[in-house]
Amino acid sequence: MENCYEEGNSMRSVRENITESFGSRNNSSSVEEVVGNVEQLIAEGRLEEASLFSYKALTSLCESKPGMAGSFLNNLVYGPYSKSIPATLTLIHLLTAKGFPPSCADQVAVLPLSIVYSVPQGSILENDVLVKAVFGLIEKLLHMALTEPVPLEKLHTVYLELNTFLSEFSKVLSENGGAAKFKALFAQIETMWTRLVSTLFSGSDTFT
Structure with a gap:
């Protein structure tokens, strides 16, 4: 490039x-x-x-x-x-x-929610390419969190940032008739998300 x-x-x-x-x-x-x-x-x-x-x-x-x-x-x-x-x-x-760098995993985790808030709501709901790209970045973040030497406190921040994004985005889609779309998007990261949650909060109530 x-x-x-x-x-x-x-x-x-x-x-x-x-x-x-x-x-x-x-x-x-x-x-x-x-x-x-x-x-x-x-x-x-x-x-x-x-x-x-x-x-x-x-x-x-x-x-x-x-x-x-x-x-x-x-x-x-x-x-x-x-x-x-x-x-x-x-x-x-x-x-x-x-x-x-793994040292920035917790910092990059702010991006999904920031991107959703930085563009007009109609744009994010109508732009499937952008939404899929955001979930692709989340997938990359989760893979790094689970495979790279990311400190536990940074993993916790990754979880908090992504959990906030998933909760907010799920709400926005549900309010606009997009619950099925969110379910399909979440399916691509669900396994890794569950592993991260299990690593941090085994037995706790979480987003999932």
Whole structure:
């Protein structure tokens, strides 16, 4: 994917400084710079480049300041990506295909609910491609949670974030005659979801 485009000099310069900037004590300006550049790329229709740029920034942040990755993703999703569903899809597909550091599993888990809230309700209900992509990302998250060395406290956060998403999304679909659709979507992650729940809360009442 990295060979699908040619970077402009200014974009390449920012990308090369991402790791150094995010490793500094004060990186709020670096986050703002990345979000601003992503917004520019999306406005120009350079969706693959915007997603790859976002991905590189995320992985660098996961390595240097993993606790900030969730707020960084929210800044992207509620900011530039909220203006373009195709751009959002491109980012989801990249995260699902390439993965992300296990240290950021709990932070990436904020994405499903943020994406649902960041687009108009009608769009999320009518866009089956977007919904399936979100559940594909959840499947990736659950697989990582169950197979990678993710600390227990981070697993608990993954559960809480995804449980909130599933509860909210189930409610939205049910209120709009989509209960059967949710059941079909949940079926693709049910086995892994049950395993995660069993790992964390054996014998407890849960979403399922």
